[in-house]
Amino acid sequence: MAAAAGVSRAAVSKVIRNAYGVSPQMRDRVESAIAQLDYRPRIAARAMRGSTFTLGLEIPQIANDFHSVIAESATDVLAGTKYQLVIAPIRNPEEGDLAIQSLADRQVDGIVAIAPVVSTDWLDQLAARIPIVMIGHHDISARYDTIAGDDASGTDAVMSHLIDLGHRRIAFLDSTGMQYQPPGSSEMSPGRDPLAVRRRVYSERMHALGLPPQLVRTAGNMEEDARVAVADLLASEARPSAIFAGHDTLAIGALRAIAHAGLDAQDVSVAGFDDIPIASHPMISLTSVDQQGYAIGQEAIRLVLERIDGRTEPVRLQMPTELKVRRSTAPPRHP
Amino acid sequence: MAAAAGVSRAAVSKVIRNAYGVSPQMRDRVESAIAQLDYRPRIAARAMRGSTFTLGLEIPQIANDFHSVIAESATDVLAGTKYQLVIAPIRNPEEGDLAIQSLADRQVDGIVAIAPVVSTDWLDQLAARIPIVMIGHHDISARYDTIAGDDASGTDAVMSHLIDLGHRRIAFLDSTGMQYQPPGSSEMSPGRDPLAVRRRVYSERMHALGLPPQLVRTAGNMEEDARVAVADLLASEARPSAIFAGHDTLAIGALRAIAHAGLDAQDVSVAGFDDIPIASHPMISLTSVDQQGYAIGQEAIRLVLERIDGRTEPVRLQMPTELKVRRSTAPPRHP
DNA sequence: ATGAAAGCGCTAACAA
């Protein structure tokens, strides 16, 4: 390339990086050579000396629309900038360390991670080398930033709503997980993940009313896992009058089972969390907690860019929540 | 690293790559040093000499669940292999060249692209350097592989179904797009993209019955674009008795407008294409054409790995389609 | 303002 333009490599490098010390005519010469040769700098070579202009996003469960919304907003924010977003999808949060490590191995300039199952220690160590923003977990770290919805108040709102409607037999639809210990890590801090907080506040509210909490475990975070679990639940003795799902993807699965059984919101009400786009569809109309997924994605990118820019003090954001009451919750027919 | 283990760099390299010519004791020594130092090879440095063990997936519109399913199956196939999948998301198919170029700049070992707006010439040129698999477009290329659903027969099935139900005023819900010309490219081959095929077969079937085709253009490929367009349509004189949506994301948006207007399938039937997961939800129950998105993703990865492995003859796959008749289509109340 | 040259961490060819 340099040879073709009849200039030094350094000159080409400077022009590309818009660096100081190039005359206008030099710039012209190099730029026309670039255009003519259709020259593209190799990111890998640049990575050897510095940055890759690549931001990594770890996504557990790409089928979860809450995650898609975050990816969408990150894409929107980054469009037209010099940074390229790459998503490392995994099958479940337990594989989070693999995806994050993989992104680090590829020397991305920053990482945004959505609620992976990794220890804070492990992440702290990584964050010493590379900017990291954590979405979802309520971590307190000196090295990386955190953005989470206000799970406690969101859950409170759901519980108050259901109780006010007259529900007493309220089940919490939970996913398994958070069992895995990443190698060489200390134990996970308790209650840092979003579902743990929602589960805890649910239990507290039930206890406060003298009601027995009913935790229904799904086999995983897929819609289908929830459908199966709720189908079983409906066929059992322990049928609740309302189900609070740990997140909307589970709630949608629950609604499948309920609709399939020919039941409606007065038989079994359903509330979710995240307010994914389909929740507002008039044919679904799922009561859910909005935690501003789109804004979370925007903020995450903003924070990681700030860190790339030099910030070192950690930032912790908590997004306000708002309960969207829709037709999937109603007063119970048989309280 | 090499120094710490007291061996040569070449030895380390060989152990990592499982290459020929390492004694068991050498392997042991190196491996324990790797474990102890928590050593991770830098992908960028490897890229300078060869491969990156990274596969790129270009996704237009991450909010489209058909695309998510493809990403999901690709993730599943690649889990546990030495390859890492990275997704380059864009806002619309018109930005396809940016995402693909960006992946190429990052020297991924292979690229899977979902129906981007790029010329076949441009792609052919790129495919000379890097394995490419195209999903969606019915391209005929000597250099890259193609996987597409059988759009013609799928559309035929939808049209026959609607006509058999008694519909005559059938609109095609189309998205704009495919207008953009990538720089330095020849014109796009006509009819290579999925929507063009569906639109064409729709028009043919309408003409065959002596009916005027009714093309309804949305502002884009988002669910919301379809909702707006259909809301306008319902309020106009030209209200059809059935809408065939170019793909399911548009169909879901159409159903929003229809449900919101208090209408049902007998007023305005809706059929879509792709059979995204939510289509089978009992509360949505969208008639749609299944083109096996999950299998498409699997095959795409298989093909790109085959190419990395040395295959050079192009492969073209066409997936069979199956019409899933559900409750969103019904005989018209007012034919 | 420009160019020469060192070096980033690997792999591959070759020498020992």
Added chain:
DNA sequence: TTGTTAGCGCTTTCAT
């Protein structure tokens, strides 16, 4: 079987 060495294509420092 092992180690030495020459690059891959950039960025950065340092002369000019």
